[in-house]
Amino acid sequence: MDTEHAGLAEALTLRRPDRFGGLRDHVQRHIGAHGCDGAPLGTVEARELAVVARATHASYVLELGAGLGESTLHLASAFGQTGRIDAVEADDAHATFIEQMAKLFALDAAVRVQRAPAERVIAALSGPYDLVVVHGLVGEELTDDIVRLVRTGGSILVLPAPGQATIAAVPVGGGLLDRLATDPRLLAWFAPGMGRVLANRVR
Numbered sequence: 255m256d257t258e259h260a261g262l263a264e265a266l267t268l269r270r271p272d273r274f275g276g277l278r279d280h281v282q283r284h285i286g287a288h289g290c291d292g293a294p295l296g297t298v299e300a301r302e303l304a305v306v307a308r309a310t311h312a313s314y315v316l317e318l319g320a321g322l323g324e325s326t327l328h329l330a331s332a333f334g335q336t337g338r339i340d341a342v343e344a345d346d347a348h349a350t351f352i353e354q355m356a357k358l359f360a361l362d363a364a365v366r367v368q369r370a371p372a373e374r375v376i377a378a379l380s381g382p383y384d385l386v387v388v389h390g391l392v393g394e395e396l397t398d399d400i401v402r403l404v405r406t407g408g409s410i411l412v413l414p415a416p417g418q419a420t421i422a423a424v425p426v427g428g429g430l431l432d433r434l435a436t437d438p439r440l441l442a443w444f445a446p447g448m449g450r451v452l453a454n455r456v457r
């Protein structure tokens with residue numbers, strides 16, 4: 255990556271006050287105490303989520319692998335008067351942390367944490383969601399449900415797993431990337447370098 259321009263993106267993003275500055279400190283403390291991997295979400299990445307939520311007019315969002323909930327809160331902050339995000343997180347300590355942070359930043363009315371692995375809850379969800387955010391590549395068994403849960407006109411955003419720079423490639427033959435590339439109901443953009451995939455459900 256061009257570090258000079260990466261710095262410029264951050265500097266420009268920071269020209270606007272960050273209401274979640276304190277969240278980064280909480281996340282850092284959690285990582286130290288819990289000993290889990292990762293680092294707080296960068297300012298630029300956080301802004302991306304808020305802008306994607308706005309650009310897709312999302313007020314009903316599903317997030318798979320919500321982690322420490324940083325993206326959850328940034329997505330929820332972009333809702334208008336009403337909106338809800340279902341944040342699915344398997345790690346019990348992280349699910350609790352998301353609930354605490356949602357309360358702290360007065361977003362608990364918009365955030366519902368599903369405390370379970372995605373494969374255990376996804377079949378019971380009915381959606382349809384305006385936006386489905388997937389952190390890291392999920393098991394092939396989730397692929398049908400992910401597409402089912404996005405409304406026509408809605409979007410799917412696949413981001414790298416926490417701490418990863420890119421979405422790891424999977425062998426061709428049925429994974430989520432393969433589905434996004436080939437399903438006629440979807441139109442997908444694969445970012446150069448595979449840092450993200452953004453797909454729209456066209457029908």
Ligand SMILES: [Zn+2]
Pocket residue numbers: 284285288289290347348
């Ligand atoms: Zn942790």
